[in-house]
Amino acid sequence: SQSGCSLFPHSHYWIASKRIVTPQGIISGAVEIKGGSIVSIVKNKDWSGKFKQVVDYGNAVVMPGLIDVHAHLDDPGRAEWEGFPSGTKAAAAGGITTLIDMPLNNFPSTVSTETLKLKIEAAEKSIYVDVGFWGGLVPENAFNATALEALLDAGVHGLKSFMCPSGINDFPMTDARHIKAGLSVLAKYKRPLLVHSEIQSVVESHLETEDGGGDPRSYSTYLKTRPPSWEEAAVRELLTVTKDTRSGGPAEGAHLHVVHLSDASSSLDLIKEAKRRGDSITVETCPHYLAFSAEEIPDGDTRFKCAPPIRDAANKEKLWNALMEGDIDMLSSDHSPTVPELKLLNDGNFLKAWGGISSIQFVLPVTWSYGQKYGITLEQLVSWWSERPAKLAGQHSKGAIAIGNHADVVVWEPEVEFDLNEDHPMFVKNPSISAYIGKRLSGKVLATFVRGNLVYKEGNHAFAACGSTILAT
Numbered sequence: 001s002q003s004g005c006s007l008f009p010h011s012h013y014w015i016a017s018k019r020i021v022t023p024q025g026i027i028s029g030a031v032e033i034k035g036g037s038i039v040s041i042v043k044n045k046d047w048s049g050k051f052k053q054v055v056d057y058g059n060a061v062v063m064p065g066l067i068d069v070h071a072h073l074d075d076p077g078r079a080e081w082e083g084f085p086s087g088t089k090a091a092a093a094g095g096i097t098t099l100i101d102m103p104l105n106n107f108p109s110t111v112s113t114e115t116l117k118l119k120i121e122a123a124e125k126s127i128y129v130d131v132g133f134w135g136g137l138v139p140e141n142a143f144n145a146t147a148l149e150a151l152l153d154a155g156v157h158g159l160k161s162f163m164c165p166s167g168i169n170d171f172p173m174t175d176a177r178h179i180k181a182g183l184s185v186l187a188k189y190k191r192p193l194l195v196h197s198e199i200q201s202v203v204e205s206h207l208e209t210e211d212g213g214g215d216p217r218s219y220s221t222y223l224k225t226r227p228p229s230w231e232e233a234a235v236r237e238l239l240t241v242t243k244d245t246r247s248g249g250p251a252e253g254a255h256l257h258v259v260h261l262s263d264a265s266s267s268l269d270l271i272k273e274a275k276r277r278g279d280s281i282t283v284e285t286c287p288h289y290l291a292f293s294a295e296e297i298p299d300g301d302t303r304f305k306c307a308p309p310i311r312d313a314a315n316k317e318k319l320w321n322a323l324m325e326g327d328i329d330m331l332s333s334d335h336s337p338t339v340p341e342l343k344l345l346n347d348g349n350f351l352k353a354w355g356g357i358s359s360i361q362f363v364l365p366v367t368w369s370y371g372q373k374y375g376i377t378l379e380q381l382v383s384w385w386s387e388r389p390a391k392l393a394g395q396h397s398k399g400a401i402a403i404g405n406h407a408d409v410v411v412w413e414p415e416v417e418f419d420l421n422e423d424h425p426m427f428v429k430n431p432s433i434s435a436y437i438g439k440r441l442s443g444k445v446l447a448t449f450v451r452g453n454l455v456y457k458e459g460n461h462a463f464a465a466c467g468s469t470i471l472a473t
């Protein structure tokens, strides 16, 4: 390790624990790390006392670092909303070792080789974890295969598009024709298309432009403006093109990933059906849809505003069931912060406030804490937060504690509870806008290693930002 990159600057050492989560099960033993990679994994009886550089974490859990495939770090252009330094410090403090940054909310949006270059320049030397990039699929480039290929050649891991207005002027929405064209290019690269799946219906959008038909400080007013039928309409439309991804189809090799599913009813049923038919499709949901329900969102508390919206408690139960059944494939943060002024916290107007939940540092304890009721296991956490996200983002050397993989590791204590208040070290730029502040959670991150560098330890970060930008090849 270069000096300053690690709080434990050794290039050859062992991480020991009684609970190491591996693809072969949970073992008691040690993980040998050399030159930033995992070189061996040994069971307790085989190693005790033999090695010199051992960090023994006792009963704390050692598992692969989380991979967040959906984060908006807003850099360059809107770094006051988050930015690479604070966003990746928060990620490291939350046990996330890799994140894939979304192509919008930064300015300019990442939709070309030139704008990707700006992203990479902004990220270099200012990231504490590994960071990759999604590129934007927008009307301007969708029918221009040369431009899309250039963007994919330049290293984006796949593309992202919106089927409704994104709220960002230089990131317009796409329709099924654009998506079909994008998929045919992605097929050659075997990379995915991620889609924000809501289609604004004329009648209901009318409500939003008016006053929502009710008190704008009441969450139910906002909820009515984005009904589940918006998600259902989008998924239905998407499925007209995902059949191209089937084996032997014109876009075989491409993959469609539905981001931040909130509707656990018709939209999910359609996705399940498409999977059964052999379409290459996956779906994620986010901790805020699993933690909160519409009924409990206080009037005027716009920290909870996001799109698609958090729905009722019955829907939340269905989301958990779908996750436990394997119908929802993975989790992501959809960390989408802004400055407190745009959340309109004083005004409390749900119709006008910025939509997006600030969460990146908290997703591990949130998933764990709210999942207790459903009996979630450490292996499921790893599957939802590491293994499957790694696969989606084409990160074959990440996502598992396995020999040959990058030494990307989170060490945490599932049983330790804490209050998310001013006493808890927080690294997101604008913590006041996070819906999780004030909650009591279980699951404290002790240490985070990225490629063998101890980048975070009990409230402290490594002196230097030595995360890598990861480009698809």
Ligand SMILES: NC(=O)NC(NC(N)=O)C(=O)[O-]
Binding pocket: 072, 104, 105, 166, 167, 168, 196, 260, 305, 306, 307, 308, 334, 336, 355, 356, 357
């Ligand atoms: N422009 C945004 O970042 N929007 C985000 N906002 C949310 N989720 O409320 C998103 O992912 O759609």
Ligand SMILES: [Zn+2]
Binding pocket: 196, 259, 260, 307, 308
């Ligand atoms: Zn979205």
Ligand SMILES: [Zn+2]
Binding pocket: 070, 072, 102, 334, 335, 336
């Ligand atoms: Zn998002």
